[in-house]
Amino acid sequence: MSSPLALPFPSAPAIAGVTAYVARARYKAWDRCDLTFVTLDPGTVVAGVLTTSKCPSPEVEWCRAALTLGQARALVVNAGNSNAFTGSRGRAAVEAIAARTAAHVGCQPSDVFVSSTGVIGVPLPIDKAEAGLDAAFAAEPCGWEDAAATIMTTDTFTKGAVTTAVIGERTVTLVGIIKGSGMIAPDMATMLGFIFTDAAVEPEFLQAALSKANAPSFSCITVDSDTSTSDTVLAFATGKAGNAVLADDDSVGAEAFRAALADLCHQLAMLVVRDGEGAQKLIEIQVTGAESDRSAHRIAMSIANSPLVKTAIAGEDANWGRVVMAVGKAGEPADRDTLSIRFGNTQVAEGGLALSGYDEAPVAAHLKGQEVEIGVDLALGDGRATVWTCDLTHGYISINADYRS
Amino acid sequence: MSSPLALPFPSAPAIAGVTAYVARARYKAWDRCDLTFVTLDPGTVVAGVLTTSKCPSPEVEWCRAALTLGQARALVVNAGNSNAFTGSRGRAAVEAIAARTAAHVGCQPSDVFVSSTGVIGVPLPIDKAEAGLDAAFAAEPCGWEDAAATIMTTDTFTKGAVTTAVIGERTVTLVGIIKGSGMIAPDMATMLGFIFTDAAVEPEFLQAALSKANAPSFSCITVDSDTSTSDTVLAFATGKAGNAVLADDDSVGAEAFRAALADLCHQLAMLVVRDGEGAQKLIEIQVTGAESDRSAHRIAMSIANSPLVKTAIAGEDANWGRVVMAVGKAGEPADRDTLSIRFGNTQVAEGGLALSGYDEAPVAAHLKGQEVEIGVDLALGDGRATVWTCDLTHGYISINADYRS
Numbered sequence: 001m002s003s004p005l006a007l008p009f010p011s012a013p014a015i016a017g018v019t020a021y022v023a024r025a026r027y028k029a030w031d032r033c034d035l036t037f038v039t040l041d042p043g044t045v046v047a048g049v050l051t052t053s054k055c056p057s058p059e060v061e062w063c064r065a066a067l068t069l070g071q072a073r074a075l076v077v078n079a080g081n082s083n084a085f086t087g088s089r090g091r092a093a094v095e096a097i098a099a100r101t102a103a104h105v106g107c108q109p110s111d112v113f114v115s116s117t118g119v120i121g122v123p124l125p126i127d128k129a130e131a132g133l134d135a136a137f138a139a140e141p142c143g144w145e146d147a148a149a150t151i152m153t154t155d156t157f158t159k160g161a162v163t164t165a166v167i168g169e170r171t172v173t174l175v176g177i178i179k180g181s182g183m184i185a186p187d188m189a190t191m192l193g194f195i196f197t198d199a200a201v202e203p204e205f206l207q208a209a210l211s212k213a214n215a216p217s218f219s220c221i222t223v224d225s226d227t228s229t230s231d232t233v234l235a236f237a238t239g240k241a242g243n244a245v246l247a248d249d250d251s252v253g254a255e256a257f258r259a260a261l262a263d264l265c266h267q268l269a270m271l272v273v274r275d276g277e278g279a280q281k282l283i284e285i286q287v288t289g290a291e292s293d294r295s296a297h298r299i300a301m302s303i304a305n306s307p308l309v310k311t312a313i314a315g316e317d318a319n320w321g322r323v324v325m326a327v328g329k330a331g332e333p334a335d336r337d338t339l340s341i342r343f344g345n346t347q348v349a350e351g352g353l354a355l356s357g358y359d360e361a362p363v364a365a366h367l368k369g370q371e372v373e374i375g376v377d378l379a380l381g382d383g384r385a386t387v388w389t390c391d392l393t394h395g396y397i398s399i400n401a402d403y404r405s
Numbered sequence: 406m407s408s409p410l411a412l413p414f415p416s417a418p419a420i421a422g423v424t425a426y427v428a429r430a431r432y433k434a435w436d437r438c439d440l441t442f443v444t445l446d447p448g449t450v451v452a453g454v455l456t457t458s459k460c461p462s463p464e465v466e467w468c469r470a471a472l473t474l475g476q477a478r479a480l481v482v483n484a485g486n487s488n489a490f491t492g493s494r495g496r497a498a499v500e501a502i503a504a505r506t507a508a509h510v511g512c513q514p515s516d517v518f519v520s521s522t523g524v525i526g527v528p529l530p531i532d533k534a535e536a537g538l539d540a541a542f543a544a545e546p547c548g549w550e551d552a553a554a555t556i557m558t559t560d561t562f563t564k565g566a567v568t569t570a571v572i573g574e575r576t577v578t579l580v581g582i583i584k585g586s587g588m589i590a591p592d593m594a595t596m597l598g599f600i601f602t603d604a605a606v607e608p609e610f611l612q613a614a615l616s617k618a619n620a621p622s623f624s625c626i627t628v629d630s631d632t633s634t635s636d637t638v639l640a641f642a643t644g645k646a647g648n649a650v651l652a653d654d655d656s657v658g659a660e661a662f663r664a665a666l667a668d669l670c671h672q673l674a675m676l677v678v679r680d681g682e683g684a685q686k687l688i689e690i691q692v693t694g695a696e697s698d699r700s701a702h703r704i705a706m707s708i709a710n711s712p713l714v715k716t717a718i719a720g721e722d723a724n725w726g727r728v729v730m731a732v733g734k735a736g737e738p739a740d741r742d743t744l745s746i747r748f749g750n751t752q753v754a755e756g757g758l759a760l761s762g763y764d765e766a767p768v769a770a771h772l773k774g775q776e777v778e779i780g781v782d783l784a785l786g787d788g789r790a791t792v793w794t795c796d797l798t799h800g801y802i803s804i805n806a807d808y809r810s
Contacts, residue, residue, distance in 0.1 A: 052736070053730070053733035054732070054733045054738070054739040054741070055729050055730070055732055055739060055741040055744070056733070056741070084726070084729070085726060085729045085741060085744075085757065085758075086758065086759075087742065087756070087757045087758040089758075120726025120727070120729055120730065121726040121729070121754065183713060183730060185734070224713065225710070225711070225712065226713045226727075226731070227733065227734035228730065305630070307629045307631060307801070307805070308629065308805055311805035312805065312806070314802070314806040315805070315806035315807055317806075320526060321526040322525070324525055324634065325458070325632070325634055327459070328456075328459045328460030328461070328632065328634050329459075329590070329631065330459070333459070336459070336461070337492065349490070353491065353492040353494075354490075354527070392712075393802060394799055394803075394806075396802075397716055397719070397798060397799050397802055398799075400712070400713055400717065400720070401722075401798065401799075402720055
């Protein structure tokens with residue numbers, strides 16, 4: 001059953017230089033495609049942001065090394081097995097996938113990017129990967145939604161986004177697909193997200209733009225405060241749009257491209273929260289008046305990760321006391337007596353006090369909706385941050401306590 | 406319905422110099438005692454640890470100021486309203502309670518300690534507090550379990566502990582009562598805990614001993630990662646046991662007293678976890694081999710606060726991959742390839758790899774029990790820490806999403 005917050009997959013055009021294929025590797029006992037293979041024309045540059053987990057998967061380590069070269073010819077994504085915490089056998093599986101793909105495409109193994117998602121601790125079976133790859137090599141090209149469906153695990157709907165930017169006299173297109181539903185508290189990156197564009201860009205520019213776009217998007221969402229070992233966002237640019245190459249901030253269209261990339265990342269990040277495990281409501285938390293943006297971000301994440309705040313929203317309860325609690329535990333500068341809190345557009349507490357006689361009707365109506373906004377103003381400085389999360393429901397418990405590894 | 410992990414209230418003797426009374430202040434529409442009043446004989450010294458929340462209740466601020474004097478003649482505890490985030494009206498309520506109690510007892514208001522627990526953001530009604538106090542002043546003395554019952558809010562069972570220490574030729578007794586079930590992630594202190602002893606001690610010694618006992622007990626438990634605005638642990642010593650006064654570490658019996666206090670704090674902290682909202686299992690997490698004790702503590706708390714680990718234990722699933730994830734997200738030094746994990750006494754992963762063919766039967770049996778032990782060895786250094794939490798179940802969601810403020 002799809003999340004009640006699901007959005008339809010957008011109509012996304014092909015990106016010149018990018019061709020996707022899906023196949024059955026049968027990593028689990030399921031009857032669905034679970035291996036995605038994408039070819040990228042020569043000249044494609046790549047950028048990425050990867051998990052900061054101290055226990056990353058071998059795929060993350062592989063991508064981190066390959067990113068230093070800045071070029072890409074293929075992407076392989078496995079669903080159903082994250083291959084994390086699998087020692088040398090896990091590394092061998094990544095190397096085998098890269099080697100086989102490089103031989104097929106006619107490139108270096110380091111031009112092949114590999115991501116895997118699913119259960120931790122089971123080495124990815126090389127025989128299944130190779131059979132799946134061979135099937136993908138023989139398959140017909142597929143569309144974006146097929147690729148988005150094939151990278152899913154516990155996701156309940158396919159997730160994609162599209163945008164464009166005008167660079168000089170050319171219009172470039174950016175398409176992204178993403179998966180993620182639980183174990184979501186990206187710290188620099190999120191689950192698996194892949195962005196494709198026909199823009200011509202230098203890899204250093206693409207990396208800078210992606211890192212900048214990541215900060216207010218993937219790094220500002222949380223479903224359950226748990227950071228994955230496999231978080232990966234990769235952006236591939238084929239250069240087929242024929243625009244003057246974007247090399248630095250002074251290039252014509254640089255700002256337009258950066259804005260488009262930021263928009264795409266925001267769209268993709270919101271889709272992950274909308275598919276948060278058990279989510280019934282999308283919660284936006286806006287913190288203003290903090291001592292710094294960094295402090296505002298920490299306070300916002302403290303609220304977003306509070307089980308008591310998230311269960312209150314699930315219960316449609318304007319329990320701002322729990323918001324105060326979460327501000328207090330963040331450990332950041334805060335003055336109880338200048339704190340103001342609102343739900344939607346209705347102030348419920350101001351200057352350290354409940355607003356006596358505030359109108360409860362619009363608050364109750366706001367909390368009954370699918371999109372809830374919590375505003376906190378600290379009245380200490382100019383620091384601000386916005387983060388997104390979902391509510392904590394019985395659905396989360398059912399999904400995760402009944403899950404068997 | 407009591408927690409399945411409940412323990413019976415212990416048989417606890419009276420402490421000379423301490424007399425407890427309970428009464429109905431009717432802070433909520435319930436038919437139960439909700440105000441506790443304790444008199445302490447002249448000469449009683451006091452120590453405390455209080456929440457580090459940046460948004461503490463006025464009671465916490467009151468106690469923090471009163472603790473600087475080191476002496477106590479009375480304690481008043483209100484249940485059903487935490488009086489937190491209530492501005493000047495909240496402060497006025499605390500002052501009124503202290504003044505009325507001081508007049509009755511014949512002491513300074515600063516000798517009266519006040520704690521409140523319950524909903525945040527509603528000023529404690531002074532008229533109800535005063536009526537409740539007057540009823541308590543007229544009541545017959547009560548036993549420890551009545552007092553423990555009267556300080557409860559969402560707790561499902563009364564919590565108390567008792568121990569003794571031999572100091573020179575005297576035996577001193579320590580009795581503690583505590584409440585707490587949700588919003589439990591004490592950072593220096595926990596919910597409301599009160600310890601009474603007949604030992605003769607200098608207040609500085611008592612404070613040092615309490616702070617030391619707090620570190621491995623109240624500061625090592627978490628139910629839901631949410632730190633209360635009202636966390637308070639106070640220890641009162643009447644001196645009636647007639648032992649040679651404990652003044653510093655060289656005093657005869659100092660070590661015995663410290664050990665007894667540490668034991669009592671540990672017992673009380675475990676009772677809070679056993680009454681964690683929705684708890685079905687008590688989880689002990691032992692981290693060894695970290696770079697430092699502090700690093701081990703952070704890793705242990707990262708595991709203890711992970712919703713995915715806690716739901717896995719609720720599902721009796723030996724999902725050690727989620728433990729790896731939680732180690733990785735802690736941000737502390739960790740080497741995936743030297744990490745070992747056990748459930749109970751059974752190693753399930755070693756040196757960065759799942760132990761192939763480990764015996765699953767004892768792991769399954771261990772996870773079916775009420776007390777689950779997770780061991781993580783990092784093989785990096787000598788740092789170690791043990792923390793306690795409970796599993797995350799549908800019960801937690803039911804309690805907190807259906808709660809109305």
